[in-house]
Amino acid sequence: MPRNTVLLTWELGEGLGHIRPLKLLGYKLADAGFDLVFACRDPVLAGKELHSSLGRVIAAPFQPRPRTGLGQIRNYASLLQIQGYAEENELLPLVRAWKALIDLVDPALIIADHSPSAILAARGSVPVVQVGNGFLTPPPNSRRFPDLQWTDADVLAPAADGKILQTVNRVLSHFEGESLTTLPEMMNTAGQCVFCLPELDPYRPLRQTPVLGPLEPVPRLMLYPADLRVFAYLSSDYAAFDTVTKILSHANFDRNVFVRGLSDAHAHLLENSGLPLSQTAPPLTETLPAASLVIHHGGIATTQACLFAGRPQIILPQHNEARHTAAIMQEMGVAVSLERKDAHKLPEVFARYQSDRDWREAAMAQARTFQNREMADPMKGFLTTALAAMKEAS
Known part of the structure; x- marks a missing residue:
């Protein structure tokens, strides 16, 4: 009997900006007949936002002690560095925890919102479709994660991409996983659904697939109120x-x-x-x-x-x-x-x-x-990507 469960994950980041998009995607998947499990960084917030009939909510593994005093992130590698990705004794237990969770849920597909450790844990075993805004879904086709613009001088020095890559490969070797040749290759999954305007995508020059546009409903245009x-x-x-x-x-x-x-x-x-x-x-x-x-x-x-x-x-x-x-x-x-x-x-x-x-x-x-811009239906694009990922893996 084919597996019918989809695991939706949220590992990093704060607030409703992660759980509300997963909620919208969850309704689309539920309408298509799938059972849902939400693994969330903040299961209390998620439990308040998600109706119990939509799916089960469980706690997601995440790094409880991110590195402090390192300054502002300058690219996605810097973010991984803050999350302990340069140290095997920090990353290995996190990936093991995600593997255990994935084994328990036994999903046919993972929908990953800002969940790099879940992506690593699922590598080679369960298809993953990444969802999120531009920064959270870097394309896998570059030698290194490109730097962001910034206006604050208090930024991390260029992240030790080589050291992080070595650590990631050592962790993957514990699970007989295939080594990566570049760090962005870790984002090479069954699909990416980027929910933002192309103007707001920091990887726009590198991205080889079109962004899907805003996922959440956008306001109508109205005249300003008379007063401030x-x-x-x-x-x-x-x-x-x-x-x-x-x-x-x-x-x-x-x-x-x-x-x-x-x-x-x-x-x-x-x-x-x-x-x-x-x-x-x-x-x-x-x-x-x-x-x-x-x-x-x-x-x-x-x-x-x-x-x-x-x-x-x-x-x-x-x-x-x-x-x-x-x-x-x-x-x-x-x-x-x-x-x-x-x-x-x-x-x-x-x-x-x-x-x-x-x-x-x-x-x-x-x-x-x-x-006035004509835009494709982002939800339709998401469901097409998700179903194609499951079909290819079956």
Whole structure:
């Protein structure tokens, strides 16, 4: 009897930006008749977001002690370095844990969202389709992982690709796996589904298959509200969080603020200071048309939603992937990027929004371009890739 289970994995990264896409993909797979198991870095968050009828949720193995003090990542190899990939005694137990999980679930297919260790563990045994935005799905056809743009000098030195490659190959040898000739070759799986606009793909010159575009629904284009209304999507671990929330608390315009990872006690303090908070992450398709300006940390889903809605953006990047995205948005003329040391300048940017008609018009012009662009159905592209991967493996 053929296996009918699909394992959807989330190993690295934080927040709803990983579980919500897996949720959408899960519904598509369930409609096609597959049983689902979700192995998630944060099973509590996943359990709150996923309906129990969709599939089982279990905890995913991940590196609990990533390397600190190494600076910002400069490419995907740097990310692996932070996760202990240069040390066999760190990587081997992680891959073993993923192998044990895969053996227990016995899936016909793995859908991997930001799950490099799951990809290694499945190598040669279970077909894998990678899903995610551009940075999280680097193409396997380069000699090394290319560097991102950045604006912060505090970055890692070029990652020791050779050392990481040696470590990965030693780990694979424990399972009689075929050695890699280059580090990006580890991303050579049964398929990749890249859910972002081509303009936001950092590997655009190297990618040999087309990106599928935004997976999540995008907002409609609407005229701006008459008055300044700011929507802020923030993370509680942002280095300048107190500065930003203090400014927003004392602002004299409408604000709608959602903070990821905020404790109830901290939320109560912020509300008492005059900051209006949303208790749950509001759907961007509803929130952005009602806003005139958006503050966020440069996540791909929020950035794309702002582009389609025609809303100017203030990006507060927390890492170099977001800095890369912010640089592209600034080149388009639709965003201002503020590093944490400049977060106190937010009032100046608010004033610029109100006086700079060109900024608003640039955002609307870009929105018309994207709204009028013909794009393939990303869900159809995903299902085609997933079914083809299973057929080839059977």
